[in-house]
Amino acid sequence: MKRILVTVLYFLIALNLLAQTMPFQNPNLSSEERAEDLISRLTLEEKAILMCDVSEAIPRLGIKNFNWWSEALHGLANNNDVTVFPEPIGMAASFDDELLYKIFEATS
Template sequence: MMCGAIAVSAQTLPYQNPELTARERAVDLCARLTLEEKAALMLDDSPAIPRLGIKRWQWWSEALHGVANMGGVTNFPEPIGMAASWNDALVYRVFDAVSTEARAKWNELTARGGDVTRFHALSVWTPNVNIFRDPRWGRGQETYGEDPYLTGVMGSAVVRGLQGPEESKYRKLWACAKHYAVHSGPEWSRHTADINNISARDLWETYLPAFKTVVEDARVREVMCAYQRYD
Protein backbone atom coordinates (compact mmCIF):
# COMPACT_ATOMS: atom_id res chain seq x y z
CA MET A 1 0.00 0.00 0.00
CA MET A 2 2.83 2.41 0.82
CA CYS A 3 4.50 1.72 -2.54
CA GLY A 4 1.20 2.41 -4.29
CA ALA A 5 0.76 5.75 -2.51
CA ILE A 6 4.30 6.80 -3.42
CA ALA A 7 3.72 5.86 -7.05
CA VAL A 8 0.52 7.90 -7.22
CA SER A 9 2.13 10.96 -5.58
CA ALA A 10 5.03 10.76 -8.03
CA GLN A 11 2.75 10.94 -11.07
CA THR A 12 2.67 14.15 -13.06
CA LEU A 13 -0.91 15.33 -13.19
CA PRO A 14 -2.06 17.36 -16.21
CA TYR A 15 -1.93 20.70 -14.35
CA GLN A 16 1.72 19.96 -13.49
CA ASN A 17 2.67 19.33 -17.12
CA PRO A 18 4.46 22.38 -18.63
CA GLU A 19 3.92 20.96 -22.12
CA LEU A 20 0.19 21.71 -21.88
CA THR A 21 -1.28 25.17 -22.43
CA ALA A 22 -1.99 27.43 -19.46
CA ARG A 23 -5.72 27.03 -20.10
CA GLU A 24 -5.53 23.22 -20.15
CA ARG A 25 -3.57 23.18 -16.91
CA ALA A 26 -5.94 25.66 -15.22
CA VAL A 27 -9.03 23.69 -16.24
CA ASP A 28 -7.53 20.48 -14.89
CA LEU A 29 -6.49 22.06 -11.59
CA CYS A 30 -9.83 23.78 -11.01
CA ALA A 31 -11.61 20.47 -11.54
CA ARG A 32 -9.55 18.95 -8.73
CA LEU A 33 -10.03 21.76 -6.19
CA THR A 34 -12.83 21.80 -3.66
CA LEU A 35 -14.92 24.95 -3.26
CA GLU A 36 -13.16 25.70 0.03
CA GLU A 37 -9.75 25.32 -1.60
CA LYS A 38 -10.71 27.62 -4.46
CA ALA A 39 -11.84 30.29 -1.99
CA ALA A 40 -8.62 29.95 0.02
CA LEU A 41 -6.49 30.44 -3.12
CA MET A 42 -8.21 33.80 -3.73
CA LEU A 43 -6.42 35.31 -0.72
CA ASP A 44 -3.09 37.14 -0.95
CA ASP A 45 -1.64 34.54 1.45
CA SER A 46 -2.63 31.34 -0.35
CA PRO A 47 -2.31 28.25 1.85
CA ALA A 48 -0.61 25.04 0.80
CA ILE A 49 -2.74 22.19 -0.56
CA PRO A 50 -0.53 19.17 0.11
CA ARG A 51 -2.78 16.61 -1.57
CA LEU A 52 -2.27 18.40 -4.90
CA GLY A 53 1.36 19.32 -4.38
CA ILE A 54 0.57 23.05 -4.13
CA LYS A 55 2.85 25.05 -1.88
CA ARG A 56 1.88 28.06 0.16
CA TRP A 57 2.30 31.29 -1.80
CA GLN A 58 2.32 34.92 -0.71
CA TRP A 59 1.14 37.19 -3.53
CA TRP A 60 1.42 40.61 -1.94
CA SER A 61 4.46 42.81 -2.14
CA GLU A 62 4.89 46.35 -3.48
CA ALA A 63 7.64 47.96 -5.54
CA LEU A 64 6.24 51.14 -7.06
CA HIS A 65 9.51 53.03 -6.61
CA GLY A 66 11.63 50.57 -4.68
CA VAL A 67 11.03 47.51 -2.52
CA ALA A 68 8.33 48.62 -0.08
CA ASN A 69 8.35 48.25 3.71
CA MET A 70 11.89 46.88 3.83
CA GLY A 71 14.99 48.44 5.30
CA GLY A 72 18.29 48.73 3.50
CA VAL A 73 16.93 49.16 -0.02
CA THR A 74 17.01 51.99 -2.56
CA ASN A 75 14.16 54.50 -2.57
CA PHE A 76 13.72 55.84 -6.11
CA PRO A 77 11.52 58.80 -7.20
CA GLU A 78 7.77 58.32 -7.46
CA PRO A 79 6.55 57.00 -10.85
CA ILE A 80 4.99 60.35 -11.81
CA GLY A 81 8.49 61.82 -11.56
CA MET A 82 10.04 58.98 -13.55
CA ALA A 83 7.48 59.58 -16.30
CA ALA A 84 8.63 63.19 -16.56
CA SER A 85 12.05 61.91 -17.67
CA TRP A 86 10.59 60.34 -20.84
CA ASN A 87 13.44 57.85 -20.47
CA ASP A 88 12.10 54.29 -20.55
CA ALA A 89 15.64 52.85 -20.76
CA LEU A 90 16.47 54.50 -17.44
CA VAL A 91 13.20 53.28 -15.93
CA TYR A 92 14.12 49.75 -16.99
CA ARG A 93 17.46 50.10 -15.17
CA VAL A 94 15.68 51.37 -12.05
CA PHE A 95 13.38 48.36 -11.85
CA ASP A 96 16.12 45.92 -12.77
CA ALA A 97 17.83 47.19 -9.62
CA VAL A 98 14.56 46.99 -7.65
CA SER A 99 14.03 43.35 -8.62
CA THR A 100 17.61 42.48 -7.68
CA GLU A 101 17.12 44.05 -4.24
CA ALA A 102 13.77 42.27 -3.79
CA ARG A 103 15.36 38.93 -4.65
CA ALA A 104 18.24 39.64 -2.27
CA LYS A 105 15.82 40.41 0.58
CA TRP A 106 13.83 37.24 -0.18
CA ASN A 107 17.01 35.14 -0.28
CA GLU A 108 18.18 36.65 3.01
CA LEU A 109 14.84 35.91 4.68
CA THR A 110 14.45 32.34 3.44
CA ALA A 111 18.09 31.44 4.11
CA ARG A 112 17.55 32.02 7.81
CA GLY A 113 14.23 30.15 7.80
CA GLY A 114 12.06 33.26 8.02
CA ASP A 115 8.38 33.30 7.15
CA VAL A 116 7.54 34.85 3.76
CA THR A 117 4.74 37.16 4.86
CA ARG A 118 3.15 40.21 3.23
CA PHE A 119 5.69 42.58 1.61
CA HIS A 120 8.31 39.81 1.42
CA ALA A 121 6.85 38.13 -1.66
CA LEU A 122 8.28 37.57 -5.14
CA SER A 123 5.00 38.81 -6.59
CA VAL A 124 4.89 42.62 -6.64
CA TRP A 125 1.78 44.70 -7.30
CA THR A 126 3.58 47.03 -9.69
CA PRO A 127 3.21 48.93 -12.06
CA ASN A 128 0.18 51.14 -11.67
CA VAL A 129 -0.79 51.90 -15.29
CA ASN A 130 -4.00 53.77 -14.56
CA ILE A 131 -4.43 57.10 -16.31
CA PHE A 132 -4.12 60.11 -14.01
CA ARG A 133 -6.69 62.67 -15.15
CA ASP A 134 -8.34 63.77 -11.93
CA PRO A 135 -6.20 65.53 -9.29
CA ARG A 136 -8.71 64.48 -6.62
CA TRP A 137 -7.38 60.94 -6.88
CA GLY A 138 -4.96 60.52 -4.00
CA ARG A 139 -2.84 57.88 -5.74
CA GLY A 140 -1.92 59.79 -8.88
CA GLN A 141 1.75 59.85 -7.90
CA GLU A 142 1.83 56.07 -8.40
CA THR A 143 1.03 56.43 -12.10
CA TYR A 144 2.91 57.58 -15.19
CA GLY A 145 0.60 60.49 -15.85
CA GLU A 146 -2.29 61.31 -18.14
CA ASP A 147 -0.97 59.97 -21.45
CA PRO A 148 -1.96 56.42 -22.48
CA TYR A 149 0.99 55.94 -24.83
CA LEU A 150 3.64 57.11 -22.36
CA THR A 151 2.03 55.02 -19.62
CA GLY A 152 2.25 51.91 -21.79
CA VAL A 153 5.90 52.54 -22.67
CA MET A 154 6.93 53.26 -19.08
CA GLY A 155 4.81 50.42 -17.70
CA SER A 156 6.46 47.97 -20.09
CA ALA A 157 9.92 49.12 -19.02
CA VAL A 158 8.92 48.55 -15.39
CA VAL A 159 7.62 45.05 -16.12
CA ARG A 160 10.74 44.03 -18.04
CA GLY A 161 12.96 45.34 -15.26
CA LEU A 162 11.02 43.52 -12.57
CA GLN A 163 10.60 40.21 -14.38
CA GLY A 164 13.97 39.96 -16.10
CA PRO A 165 14.75 38.79 -19.65
CA GLU A 166 11.87 36.90 -21.22
CA GLU A 167 14.23 34.26 -22.60
CA SER A 168 15.41 33.35 -19.08
CA LYS A 169 14.10 30.11 -17.60
CA TYR A 170 12.95 31.87 -14.43
CA ARG A 171 11.53 35.31 -13.68
CA LYS A 172 13.27 37.57 -11.15
CA LEU A 173 9.83 38.62 -9.85
CA TRP A 174 6.23 38.52 -11.06
CA ALA A 175 4.98 41.99 -11.95
CA CYS A 176 1.30 42.92 -11.62
CA ALA A 177 -0.35 45.64 -13.72
CA LYS A 178 -3.07 47.47 -11.81
CA HIS A 179 -5.94 48.42 -11.61
CA TYR A 180 -7.90 47.04 -14.57
CA ALA A 181 -9.44 49.44 -15.50
CA VAL A 182 -10.78 53.05 -15.29
CA HIS A 183 -9.49 53.25 -11.73
CA SER A 184 -8.51 56.89 -11.87
CA GLY A 185 -10.36 58.72 -9.16
CA PRO A 186 -11.67 60.78 -7.60
CA GLU A 187 -10.72 58.95 -4.45
CA TRP A 188 -14.12 59.15 -2.74
CA SER A 189 -15.90 57.29 -5.57
CA ARG A 190 -13.33 54.73 -6.66
CA HIS A 191 -15.23 51.86 -5.00
CA THR A 192 -18.64 52.85 -6.32
CA ALA A 193 -18.07 54.51 -9.71
CA ASP A 194 -20.13 52.89 -12.47
CA ILE A 195 -17.94 52.55 -15.56
CA ASN A 196 -21.01 52.05 -17.72
CA ASN A 197 -20.87 55.85 -17.82
CA ILE A 198 -17.56 55.74 -19.71
CA SER A 199 -17.91 55.99 -23.48
CA ALA A 200 -16.57 53.11 -25.58
CA ARG A 201 -14.19 55.50 -27.30
CA ASP A 202 -12.73 56.81 -24.03
CA LEU A 203 -12.45 53.26 -22.70
CA TRP A 204 -10.50 51.97 -25.69
CA GLU A 205 -8.47 55.10 -26.44
CA THR A 206 -7.70 56.24 -22.91
CA TYR A 207 -8.00 53.62 -20.20
CA LEU A 208 -7.21 50.26 -21.83
CA PRO A 209 -4.21 50.83 -24.17
CA ALA A 210 -1.56 50.74 -21.42
CA PHE A 211 -2.87 47.40 -20.17
CA LYS A 212 -2.81 46.01 -23.70
CA THR A 213 0.80 47.15 -24.08
CA VAL A 214 2.13 45.65 -20.85
CA VAL A 215 0.35 42.35 -21.54
CA GLU A 216 1.26 41.95 -25.21
CA ASP A 217 4.67 43.66 -25.36
CA ALA A 218 6.09 43.09 -21.88
CA ARG A 219 4.18 39.90 -20.97
CA VAL A 220 3.28 41.00 -17.47
CA ARG A 221 2.47 37.92 -15.39
CA GLU A 222 -0.39 39.34 -13.32
CA VAL A 223 -3.22 41.87 -13.70
CA MET A 224 -5.14 43.25 -10.72
CA CYS A 225 -8.78 44.16 -11.18
CA ALA A 226 -10.19 47.53 -10.18
CA TYR A 227 -12.71 48.07 -7.40
CA GLN A 228 -15.54 49.93 -9.06
CA ARG A 229 -18.98 48.84 -10.26
CA TYR A 230 -19.70 47.29 -13.62
CA ASP A 231 -23.36 46.31 -13.94
Protein backbone atom coordinates in the same frame (compact mmCIF):
# COMPACT_ATOMS: atom_id res chain seq x y z
CA MET B 1 13.71 -14.28 -0.77
CA LYS B 2 10.61 -14.24 -2.94
CA ARG B 3 8.76 -12.23 -0.26
CA ILE B 4 11.46 -9.58 -0.18
CA LEU B 5 11.45 -9.30 -3.96
CA VAL B 6 7.65 -8.91 -4.06
CA THR B 7 7.76 -6.32 -1.25
CA VAL B 8 10.43 -4.30 -3.05
CA LEU B 9 8.47 -4.53 -6.30
CA TYR B 10 5.30 -3.23 -4.61
CA PHE B 11 7.31 -0.42 -3.03
CA LEU B 12 8.76 0.62 -6.39
CA ILE B 13 5.33 0.58 -8.03
CA ALA B 14 3.88 2.70 -5.22
CA LEU B 15 6.80 5.11 -5.48
CA ASN B 16 6.26 5.44 -9.23
CA LEU B 17 2.57 6.20 -8.71
CA LEU B 18 3.43 8.94 -6.22
CA ALA B 19 5.89 10.46 -8.68
CA GLN B 20 3.21 10.89 -11.38
CA THR B 21 2.57 14.50 -12.28
CA MET B 22 -0.93 15.84 -12.61
CA PRO B 23 -1.94 17.50 -15.88
CA PHE B 24 -1.86 20.98 -14.32
CA GLN B 25 1.82 20.39 -13.53
CA ASN B 26 2.66 19.52 -17.14
CA PRO B 27 4.37 22.50 -18.83
CA ASN B 28 3.72 20.95 -22.26
CA LEU B 29 -0.03 21.58 -21.93
CA SER B 30 -1.56 24.97 -22.69
CA SER B 31 -2.26 27.40 -19.86
CA GLU B 32 -5.98 26.92 -20.41
CA GLU B 33 -5.75 23.12 -20.13
CA ARG B 34 -3.62 23.36 -17.01
CA ALA B 35 -5.95 25.89 -15.38
CA GLU B 36 -9.05 23.83 -16.17
CA ASP B 37 -7.44 20.71 -14.72
CA LEU B 38 -6.34 22.47 -11.53
CA ILE B 39 -9.72 24.13 -10.98
CA SER B 40 -11.50 20.81 -11.48
CA ARG B 41 -9.36 19.27 -8.71
CA LEU B 42 -9.92 22.06 -6.15
CA THR B 43 -12.76 21.85 -3.65
CA LEU B 44 -14.96 24.89 -3.10
CA GLU B 45 -13.20 25.51 0.21
CA GLU B 46 -9.76 25.36 -1.45
CA LYS B 47 -10.88 27.80 -4.14
CA ALA B 48 -12.00 30.21 -1.41
CA ILE B 49 -8.66 29.82 0.39
CA LEU B 50 -6.80 30.78 -2.80
CA MET B 51 -8.83 33.98 -3.16
CA CYS B 52 -7.34 35.50 0.00
CA ASP B 53 -4.19 37.60 -0.05
CA VAL B 54 -2.45 35.09 2.20
CA SER B 55 -3.15 31.69 0.65
CA GLU B 56 -2.78 28.54 2.71
CA ALA B 57 -0.96 25.54 1.28
CA ILE B 58 -2.89 22.75 -0.42
CA PRO B 59 -0.49 19.84 0.11
CA ARG B 60 -2.58 17.21 -1.71
CA LEU B 61 -2.03 19.16 -4.95
CA GLY B 62 1.50 20.33 -4.16
CA ILE B 63 0.43 23.98 -3.87
CA LYS B 64 2.57 25.93 -1.41
CA ASN B 65 1.34 28.78 0.76
CA PHE B 66 1.86 32.22 -0.74
CA ASN B 67 1.30 35.89 0.05
CA TRP B 68 -0.36 37.33 -3.06
CA TRP B 69 -0.44 40.92 -1.82
CA SER B 70 2.14 43.26 -3.20
CA GLU B 71 1.74 46.88 -4.08
CA ALA B 72 4.12 46.66 -7.08
CA LEU B 73 4.65 50.41 -6.99
CA HIS B 74 8.35 49.96 -7.58
CA GLY B 75 8.81 46.21 -7.64
CA LEU B 76 7.19 43.38 -5.75
CA ALA B 77 7.63 44.48 -2.16
CA ASN B 78 6.52 42.40 0.83
CA ASN B 79 7.78 39.17 -0.70
CA ASN B 80 11.09 37.49 -0.04
CA ASP B 81 13.93 37.41 -2.54
CA VAL B 82 12.60 39.98 -4.98
CA THR B 83 13.97 43.07 -6.68
CA VAL B 84 12.60 46.38 -5.43
CA PHE B 85 13.31 49.36 -7.66
CA PRO B 86 13.58 53.04 -6.60
CA GLU B 87 10.47 55.08 -5.80
CA PRO B 88 8.74 56.53 -8.90
CA ILE B 89 10.03 60.05 -8.19
CA GLY B 90 13.59 58.72 -8.22
CA MET B 91 13.03 56.77 -11.42
CA ALA B 92 11.49 59.82 -13.10
CA ALA B 93 14.53 61.87 -12.15
CA SER B 94 16.69 59.52 -14.23
CA PHE B 95 15.04 60.79 -17.47
CA ASP B 96 15.82 57.36 -18.93
CA ASP B 97 12.66 56.12 -20.67
CA GLU B 98 14.26 52.89 -21.87
CA LEU B 99 15.36 51.99 -18.34
CA LEU B 100 11.89 52.76 -16.98
CA TYR B 101 10.25 50.50 -19.56
CA LYS B 102 12.61 47.69 -18.55
CA ILE B 103 11.74 48.23 -14.87
CA PHE B 104 8.01 48.27 -15.59
CA GLU B 105 8.33 45.14 -17.73
CA ALA B 106 10.21 43.35 -14.95
CA THR B 107 7.60 44.40 -12.39
CA SER B 108 4.68 43.31 -14.55
